[in-house]
Amino acid sequence: MTDGKGMSQWMIDRRSFLKTTGAGILGSSVLRATPFLSFTRDEAEAAAKEGKETVIPTFCDMCGPSQRCGVYAFVKDGRFIKVAGMKEAPTSQGALCAKGHSAPQWVYSRDRLKVPLKRVGEKGEGKFEKITWDEAIGTIASRLKEQKEKHGPETLAILSPAYRTYYPYFLRFLAAHGSPNYCHSGICAMQMMFTFSYTYGINASPEFDKSDLIVYWGSQPIYAGPPLQNAKSFIKAKGRGTKIIAIKPSVEADSGMADIWVPVRPGTDAALALGMIHVVVNEDLIDETFVNQWCYGYDQLKKHIQKYPPEWAEKVSGVPEKQIREVARMYATTKKACISIGNGLEHAHASNDSIRAVCILIAITGHLDREGGNVFPTMGGGGIRTNSLQVKSAHMQEMVDKLIAPEFPRALQPFMFGSHAAYYGALESILTEKPYLLRTVIAPGTQPLVSTRQPKKVVEALKKLDFFVVVDVARTADMDYADVVIPVATSYEIDHPFEGGGISGGGWLMARNRVIEPVGSPKSIFEFFLDLGVAMGYGGQFWNGSIKECMNYQLEPMKMTIDDLRKHPTGIRSEENPKPRYEKYESVFKTPSPRLSGAPYLPQGKVAIYNTTFEKAGFNPLPEWREPPESITGTPELTKRYPLILSDYHTSKVYTSSMQRNVPNLREVIPFPLLHIHPDTASERGIKNDDWIIVESPHGWMKVKAEIYPGIRPDTVMILHGWWQGCKELGFGDFPLFDGGANVNIMYSVDPEKAFDPIITAYASQTLVQVKKAVAT
Amino acid sequence: MSTQYGFSFDSEKCIQCHGCQAACKSWREVEILVNWRRLENIWHGDYPNVTCFSASLACMHCADPPCVEACPEEAIEKRVEDGIVVVDRDKCTGCRACLEACPFDVPQFGRDDKMQKCDLCVNEIDLGRMEQPPCVETCPTGTLRVVRMSRPEKIAAEESMKKLLNIR
Incomplete structure (x- = not known):
């Protein structure tokens, strides 16, 4: 390993820093000595005043399942122009990353969905017509009512993108409707939570x-x-x-x-x-x-x-x-x-x-x-408590029995959110019609053709599906297959919900403030589910469509309303966190499970x-090794044709999942889908940095660029997932969703016997591939 | 010029989040495909003993800027009072002699084909309201700072960046 100290840059310690700045022409009071902080509210206001701008404290919306960063959003002449970190936010303490700074480009992207649409052409053709909000909500509600009546409420599934602020609204809607099919992606957090819980009692x-x-x-x-x-x-x-x-x-x-x-x-x-x-x-x-x-x-x-x-x-x-x-x-x-x-x-x-x-x-x-x-978490303290939007009726045996494709074995459900369905399994069931036929899928903030396995199968399911609703901020990979497309407001365009310190509350609570008037006529994901709830006749469980009443209900334990909370521009903080206590085995190991x-x-x-x-429940009592669907040791016969292992990265420094390739400032950082390949592996194949290459597995192929990457196993290649979207502002078109594109999900096995974890339905993210230089066309 | 402005950068702390780069683009309204600040990943060693570090790089406002020497139009100037290297864009003809001369590959050319680069937010400094520039303010780990440095310190900073980027 290289000597880290040798690489250390010319550093100055705090004392000499103060001394130098003090000697500067501007005086020590000007060059601030506090490192890595951004604005307080007063500083933000002062900065805005100089530029004839207004400044609004709110939350960043560019990533993040939870624990959002506080930001100051700057507006000039009605336009959202820039963002600064909020020093008062305990989550981010003023820091802000590339995604956060690029928010205005995301909001004003040419890919934004601005009005509700209904499909007028064939599925996949991409022909849509503008419709009113009343027609959009009305169409969805009447279809759901009809299906519920004829085929049962369980024929509705909602795909859940992640552990985001809006997931409780999906759960609430499904519970009101009577469907157990909250379809979790099967790749994040919940898999760990399940295993930890059944091994330790808690995370x-x-x-x-x-x-x-x-x-x-x-x-x-x-x-x-x-x-x-x-x-x-x-x-x-x-x-x-x-x-x-x-x-x-x-x-x-x-x-x-x-x-x-x-x-x-x-x-x-x-x-x-x-x-x-x-x-x-x-x-x-x-x-x-x-x-x-x-x-x-x-x-x-x-x-x-x-x-x-x-x-x-x-x-x-x-x-x-x-x-x-x-x-x-x-x-x-x-x-x-x-x-x-x-x-x-x-x-x-x-x-x-x-x-x-x-x-x-x-x-x-x-x-x-x-x-x-x-x-284990130390309970107590905190002081921030809010009402959950989840309802008890989701936790019923009937719901578990009706699951379309259980994320966890039925014997070990309900789990944390009640009944959990598997995202991929639910989509595949449309093709098999087992155990019954799903009739409607709602995809809020998630793109099944790039967010789960084997798009070639998923697209068949979407073609066959009776009714598909896409709910998103910008153009999605699957919207051409949607019957109705719902345009979603970014959180810079809405004044709800409140957030802070994580979904469960934590130590910080702040109202979200509207930064600008919405671009077009989108609604928030929250409003959409409230409106749909009302149209379905579930208004009593959805505060008759009032998001304000919904937030007031959530805030009841705080003995305050959303208007009260809004009086604190940078939110309220609870007492300090409880001092950690250790070895809490006696109590933690007795934790009751959410099973009935x-x-x-x-x-x-x-x-x-x-x-x-x-x-x-019929599974291994001790952890064991099973070979993946394809691997060097498990399927050596395949290695002649496919000698390398392929896997993908889940996170990126500039993109969130399959989103945001349309944001120019982010796209400039990583303009192309790049396959990381070791220098020796590349040179054996005559591949140079930046070459277009073909990556082929037993299940599909991609055309992407090579990044010669010394820091990867020579027998392995890796690529970021989620590539499809172009960037109109930079003149980049979309990549194909299937063979020949850059969608890594095309590459993996969906063999029901081998590709999925038998208990928690997680799926293989590795396969075997060959890599070769693309022939110039 | 007893001291001059410059960036100090601690590669031990840089996490390559690109916040500095994006803040610069947004706050200085830098046009698309032009970057006054960039991030580089630098590899060391061979598999499996591989490490990598990051460099966040903008104009170094060099002690003896080669771009100033190279510019045939005398459009680039190192300010006497604080060492900031500025471009007179009215004089620039877009010949790219500065780009040839710059060891850090800093000069950028956008739609108007005239040289542009980090000016250390010089307007803010001249108006006396400079705290730290947006690239520094946004850094989550405090890896980047604007400081005043002596000439030897400035030269050391340049050398250290060259060493990090493997520039001879």
């Missing part, structure tokens, strides 16, 4: 700020998660000398700065984790007291793990046996060590096995709910190393 988060060793496992601390907080923790940890280990197939800006890179093959994290458990168990690096008192099934594990020595794990994962031992020992013997599990482990055919194996590793080495380890029996997650009141709940 256990890495306590970055107290750790002496941080393992980022398939996780991206910079661009993923709450806005820049993880990045700050990462930089802070590096600053205090914390050792950093990155386990992932390629190096990015973050893992490039790690102390140790463990270059694992995509999709083989379970094998690597099992190999590490083997080391810890056989070298007796366990916390015996904790294991004896608080773990169930260690003896079975000890026997079971003998199948998975590091030599075996090397063959499967590609990580040298020596490094597996080294990393396992280092983690087990560092007292304050935590593991940050990312989406990399969730996007796998063996997602549950890998997450369980890591959970077991954390527990048996004594890093669970201990300082600097992986800790109310049975605890952990029948033995201990960490479920040997999982009797899974065993009873």
Whole structure:
């Protein structure tokens, strides 16, 4: 590894900085000494006044499942022109990333949907006619009423993009309608939540700020998660000398700065984790007291793990046996060590096995709910409490029974949101009509042709589907197949809902303020579901369409109204967070599950190393290794034709999922879909940087550009997912959605036996490919 | 010129979020396909011992700017009072001699084909209301700063950026 200090830039310490600035012509009061902060409200107002602008405090809307950044939005002559970070926001503390700064270009994009549309041509043809809002809502409502009457309410499915502020509205609407089919994407957070819950009783988060060793496992601390907080923790940890280990197939800006890179093959994290458990168990690096008192099934594990020595794990994962031992020992013997599990482990055919194996590793080495380890949340304090929009009626056996394609086994549902359906499974069921035929799919803020597996199948489902409603801010990949298209207002154009500190409340609450009048006549996703609820006759459960009354209901526990909250331009803060308490095993291990029996997650009141709940439901009681649909070790016969492993990145420094390729300032940073390929792998194929290349798997092919990338395994290539949209402002057209485009979902298997995790329906994000130079046409 | 303005950059802290680049574009209303600030990813070592660092780079306002020397129209000037390198766009003919001369590949040419680049938000400085420029303000990790530096410090900053970018 290169000496980091040698690369260190010319740094000045704070004292000399103050001295230099003090000597400057402008005087020390002008060049501020506080680093990395942006505006307070007064500063923002002052800046706006100078430019004859107005400034509105609100939230950024450019990414983020939760924990939004506070921003000051600047408006000149009625136009939203720029954004600054809000110093008062505890989430972002004034920082703002590239996406946040580019918001005005997203709002005014030429791809914006401005009025409701109905399809007038054939599906896929792209012919639409403008309709009024009344007609749009009326058409959807009458179709849903008819289908509910004739075929039952369960024939409606809503695709959920992510854990966003609007998901409770979908759940509420589905519950009112009587459908269980809230279709979760199956790739994010919920997979981890499920596995953690059935192993520990609750999620256990890495306590970055107290750790002496941080393992980022398939996780991206910079661009993923709450806005820049993880990045700050990462930089802070590096600053205090914390050792950093990155386990992932390629190096990015973050893992490039790690102390140790463990270059694992995509999709083989379970094998690597099992190999590490083997080391810890056989070298007796366990916390015996904790294991004896608080773990169930260690003896079975000890026997079971003998199948998975590091030599075996090397063959499967590609990580040298020596490094597996080294990393396992280092983690087990560092007292304050935590593991940050990312989406990399969730996007796998063996997602549950890998997450369980890591959970077991954390527990048996004594890093669970201990300082600097992986800790359970400390309850109490906070002081911010709001009413949930979820309704109890979603939690019914009848709902679980009626699920179109369960995200988790029916025996282990309801889970957190009630009944959970699988996004891909629901779409595929349209083709099989099993167990029944879905009649309407609503896609709010999600694009099934680029956000889930195998677009070639999904498009057939969309063609066959009776009624498809697209609800989005900008043109989507699938809208040509929609019957009705609903234009959505960005959050800069609306004054709701309030947010802050995460969906569950947290320590900050702020009203959202309207920055500009909407471009065209879009409505918010929230208003859409309220209006549709009213039109369906569910008005009583939707505050008769008043979003203000809805927010007042949510705020009741705070004894305030939205108008009261709005009087605090930068929001209200709760008391400081409770001081963390550790080793809360006694209470946490008794946590009741959301199943209707109310049975605890952990029948033995201990960490479920040997999982009797899974065993009873017909699954492996201990984590095991299963080969993915295609892999070097699983299908060696394929490697002659397809010698390389392909996987994709879930997060990007400038794009959110499959959105925002239409934003010029962001598109300039990454103009093309780039396949990361090792220099040796590229040169063997005569491929140079920036060449157009063909990437072919057994399931499809893409035409993308090559980025010669020294920081990737030579046997692996990777690309960012979500590519289809052009950028009109820069003269870039769309990429094809199917073969020959840049949509990585085309490349993967959807073999029901091999491609999906049997318990949590996560799907394989790796396959085998060949890469060659594209012939110039 | 006892001290002059310049950027200090700490690559140990840069997370390559591109916030600085986007803030510059938005706050200075820089036209599309023109970037006064850019980010580079720099690789070191060979697989599997690979590391990478980031560089956030705008005009370095060099101690001895080669672009000033190179410009046949004398359109580029290093200000005596604070060392900021500014372009007189009325004089620029778009010949790109500055681009040839600049070791950091900084000069940009947009729709009007005249040289443009980071001016260190000089108007704000001249109006006496400069705090830190938008690129600095937005940085989540405090990796980028505008500071006043002596001539040797400025030269050291240039050398260090060259070393980071592997420019000889």
